Amino acid sequence: MRRTPVTSDYIVVAGTDDGAIELLRAADDAASVGEARSTRLDASEWAAAVAELEREKPRWVWLDTAAWYPRLLAAGVRVERCVDLRLSHAILRTSTLTAGTAFAAAPPSWWDSLRPAIAEPSAGPGGAGQGGAGPGGAGPGGIGPGGAGPGGVGPGGAGSGVAGGGLPRAPFAGAGQPGLGYDPLAAARAREQAGQTTLFDDVLPTAPRRGEGNRAEHARADLAHALQGRAVADRAAQDRAAPDRAAQDLPAPEGSPGPGEAAAPDGAAELLRELRAQRAAVADAATADPAAGRIALLLAAESAGALAAAEMRHVGLPWSPTRHDAVLTDLLGPRPARPDERPARLAELLQRIRVALDDPTANPDSPAELLKSLRRAGLTVSSTRSWELEKIRHPVIEPLLDYKKRARLLTANGWNWLDTWVRDGRFHPTYLPGGVVTGRWASEGGGALQLPKLVRSAVVADPGRVLVVADAAQLEPRILAALAGDRAMAAAGRGRDLYDGIVATGAVDTRPQAKLGMLGAMYGGTTGESGRMLPRLARAFPAAIDFVENAARAGEAGATVSTRLGRTSPRPGDDWLDLRDEASADGATEQLRARARSSARSWGRFTRNFVVQGTAAEWALCWIASVRRRLWAIGGGEGASPLHDRPHLSFFLHDELMVHTPLEHADRVAQELREAAAEAGRLIFGDAPVEFPVTVATVDSYDQAK
Numbered sequence: 274m275r276r277t278p279v280t281s282d283y284i285v286v287a288g289t290d291d292g293a294i295e296l297l298r299a300a301d302d303a304a305s306v307g308e309a310r311s312t313r314l315d316a317s318e319w320a321a322a323v324a325e326l327e328r329e330k331p332r333w334v335w336l337d338t339a340a341w342y343p344r345l346l347a348a349g350v351r352v353e354r355c356v357d358l359r360l361s362h363a364i365l366r367t368s369t370l371t372a373g374t375a376f377a378a379a380p381p382s383w384w385d386s387l388r389p390a391i392a393e394p395s396a397g398p399g400g401a402g403q404g405g406a407g408p409g410g411a412g413p414g415g416i417g418p419g420g421a422g423p424g425g426v427g428p429g430g431a432g433s434g435v436a437g438g439g440l441p442r443a444p445f446a447g448a449g450q451p452g453l454g455y456d457p458l459a460a461a462r463a464r465e466q467a468g469q470t471t472l473f474d475d476v477l478p479t480a481p482r483r484g485e486g487n488r489a490e491h492a493r494a495d496l497a498h499a500l501q502g503r504a505v506a507d508r509a510a511q512d513r514a515a516p517d518r519a520a521q522d523l524p525a526p527e528g529s530p531g532p533g534e535a536a537a538p539d540g541a542a543e544l545l546r547e548l549r550a551q552r553a554a555v556a557d558a559a560t561a562d563p564a565a566g567r568i569a570l571l572l573a574a575e576s577a578g579a580l581a582a583a584e585m586r587h588v589g590l591p592w593s594p595t596r597h598d599a600v601l602t603d604l605l606g607p608r609p610a611r612p613d614e615r616p617a618r619l620a621e622l623l624q625r626i627r628v629a630l631d632d633p634t635a636n637p638d639s640p641a642e643l644l645k646s647l648r649r650a651g652l653t654v655s656s657t658r659s660w661e662l663e664k665i666r667h668p669v670i671e672p673l674l675d676y677k678k679r680a681r682l683l684t685a686n687g688w689n690w691l692d693t694w695v696r697d698g699r700f701h702p703t704y705l706p707g708g709v710v711t712g713r714w715a716s717e718g719g720g721a722l723q724l725p726k727l728v729r730s731a732v733v734a735d736p737g738r739v740l741v742v743a744d745a746a747q748l749e750p751r752i753l754a755a756l757a758g759d760r761a762m763a764a765a766g767r768g769r770d771l772y773d774g775i776v777a778t779g780a781v782d783t784r785p786q787a788k789l790g791m792l793g794a795m796y797g798g799t800t801g802e803s804g805r806m807l808p809r810l811a812r813a814f815p816a817a818i819d820f821v822e823n824a825a826r827a828g829e830a831g832a833t834v835s836t837r838l839g840r841t842s843p844r845p846g847d848d849w850l851d852l853r854d855e856a857s858a859d860g861a862t863e864q865l866r867a868r869a870r871s872s873a874r875s876w877g878r879f880t881r882n883f884v885v886q887g888t889a890a891e892w893a894l895c896w897i898a899s900v901r902r903r904l905w906a907i908g909g910g911e912g913a914s915p916l917h918d919r920p921h922l923s924f925f926l927h928d929e930l931m932v933h934t935p936l937e938h939a940d941r942v943a944q945e946l947r948e949a950a951a952e953a954g955r956l957i958f959g960d961a962p963v964e965f966p967v968t969v970a971t972v973d974s975y976d977q978a979k
Contacts, residue, residue: 274946283548285334285354286319286341287541295317295444298331299548313542320348334358334548335633338579339703340390346587351916353902357576358547359387360707364572365554370565370839376554389705389717413730443946445749554713570956571838571891575707578897582704582714584901588917589699590721590732590924591933596974597691597731604679604727608688622676625627625944629669637676685720687729694719698735704925711883712890713927722926726955732931732975734926737941741920742978743946745896745928747771750791752889755954755963756837757820761813763963780813781806795877795885821881828880829873830952836887837957845876888957892965895926895956899949900930907938926976933977943969 285297294924295310296319311686314322323333323345335341345352371377534600551572559566574848601610604616620907627635635646640657647654652667659677662670694700708715716722723733734740750771754762765774775787790810793803794817811818824834828842831850835841849872854867855861901922908919920934922944934942946969954965970978 295541298922337390337590368839374554568839574894577708578894589701590698625672711887729975741932748928755958757816761815825877825881829877897952903945
């Protein structure tokens with residue numbers, strides 16, 4: 274059979290005002306994007322057209338993967354590569370790697386206010402989807418004041434640096450080597466010369482070769498044209514916008530279409546201009562500093578993650594309502610007849626609480642009312658948080674803490690959750706790639722990133738299948754070792770549990786001390802046991818501790834920090850800056866200065882962790898993308914069987930992946946998960962002597978994996 278040649282073309286997808294679909298095809302011309310050819314399709318034809326064109330492996334370009342890809346999946350069409358313009362735009366506009374480009378300097382536009390499209394779930398195989406109701410799911414991972422933060426350490430040696438000095442380059446950095454001096458472009462060229470390929474080689478921009486010196490000029494011309502077109506589109510969008518368009522709680526502006534829905538201004542032509550502008554920004558950044566080209570890897574990984582997120586929502590997480598109900602019945606009692614009725618176990622505990630407090634109206638479901646009841650009983654408490662209640666000796670504490678634990682399960686994952694989120698044996702969560710400021714994912718409704726251990730026994734593989742669960746071991750400390758170029762810390766984790774390795778160096782006495790100390794170093798814990806461990810860790814691993822300390826000092830100064838691949842933290846807000854300036858003025862009170870110091874330290878804790886957590890998120894994106902590609906190959910390639918019949922990703926949680934696979938592929942899947950983790954490390958850090966091992970468990974239900 275004749276094989277369809279693989280192309281590097283881009284195909285832009287956009288809706289039109291009359292409900293049709295426009296495909297705009299443009300050849301990849303290095304830094305710029307070549308002339309485009311337009312095709313117009315009826316909305317009913319486009320999935321079949323995509324399936325046919327996908328044989329050539331183009332790069333699909335659309336405004337938002339979440340708006341377009343679910344419809345393709347519902348039609349049984351999978352794509353290998355895409356460019357998510359919304360996600361890429363957000364990265365390029367704020368990264369220190371592209372700060373010197375016209376793209377970053379352009380005035381704000383409607384692109385800057387785009388929000389993720391929450392597509393309705395398709396009734397995919399293995400279960401119909403359910404609505405997107407529910408609160409915003411996981412928040413910003415608990416980091417940073419207000420969930421956002423600034424910082425100033427450089428993006429892995431691209432030269433942003435802390436004010437007045439920057440970070441040291443990694444001791445093991447060098448030509449083609451990892452650490453802060455590692456150049457992924459040089460590594461890609463070396464692999465090309467050796468006849469090797471890896472996941473994202475085709476998206477890494479290369480420096481102009483002989484005879485191609487005018488490509489940067491083409492890129493700048495593309496950018497000028499794109500910015501001119503963007504300004505026209507912005508004016509058109511503003512003319513159509515409602516008067517209160519600037520309100521933060523409004524939906525995303527026009528430009529987040531699904532098939533047949535309203536198109537962005539100028540439709541596919543506007544999207545192509547944006548693509549050209551983004552490509553030009555990457556090319557110009559790499560021309561100014563070759564190391565800055567690493568941001569192309571971040572853009573590709575972010576878009577690949579968006580594809581994986583849509584696929585995981587489509588196939589769903591296998592879920593047993595029977596097992597879930599059994600867990601709830603065991604912990605709460607039988608399901609009440611009415612939704613406003615407390616389950617029997619909670620009712621019993623409530624009665625004990627009221628007797629212990631001698632208060633027949635005590636209401637543990639209301640923190641304000643409970644606080645009053647506790648104080649009326651003579652207890653000195655400032656809140657109803659469990660950690661504070663645990664310090665008190667009183668007969669009410671035991672039943673109250675028990676009640677809070679069980680009530681939390683009922684509220685977050687009780688029968689109402691089961692009715693809302695599980696359909697035909699599948700939980701279909703909505704993941705939001707890049708939903709957290711560090712690049713971590715968030716979720717929309719259902720709490721996919723917060724599944725408690727109590728209900729994990731309900732995640733059960735289908736008959737003839739198993740769950741292969743992989744967990745990256747001590748991911749963030751290993752990321753820190755690679756970022757900082759700390760050879761001693763890298764050696765401590767080679768071939769073993771990193772925390773055990775730290776104990777073996779004599780830095781600390783026990784594994785819990787090692788873990789607590791490292792978490793304190795990365796998250797800013799300076800008191801208690803973690804603070805006590807920090808000086809010992811600093812002596813053993815000076816490069817690693819200096820790295821996070823520099824990041825913290827950058828934040829305290831109001832600077833920005835960046836991840837290894839170039840995602841950059843936001844700057845502190847006006848209130849933070851005003852407080853700093855007021856505290857620096859002559860005549861400022863000591864109280865005001867103390868507030869400013871506290872605010873600075875809080876921001877520094879955010880930036881301290883931003884570089885580590887953000888780079889760990891980049892590693893996870895590369896891992897996901899590699900696993901996704903490898904699983905598709907196991908299934909037999911294009912057209913062999915639908916996605917849900919193959920080994921496929923079914924769940925993701927920061928540093929953990931789950932694959933739902935036919936039993937006969939389980940061993941191969943486990944091996945691919947391990948190899949993909951190693952590949953992710955090489956992509957980001959080259960040949961750094963830091964290992965990224967994953968523990969893999971093949972189980973029938975999720976609770977067996979831990």
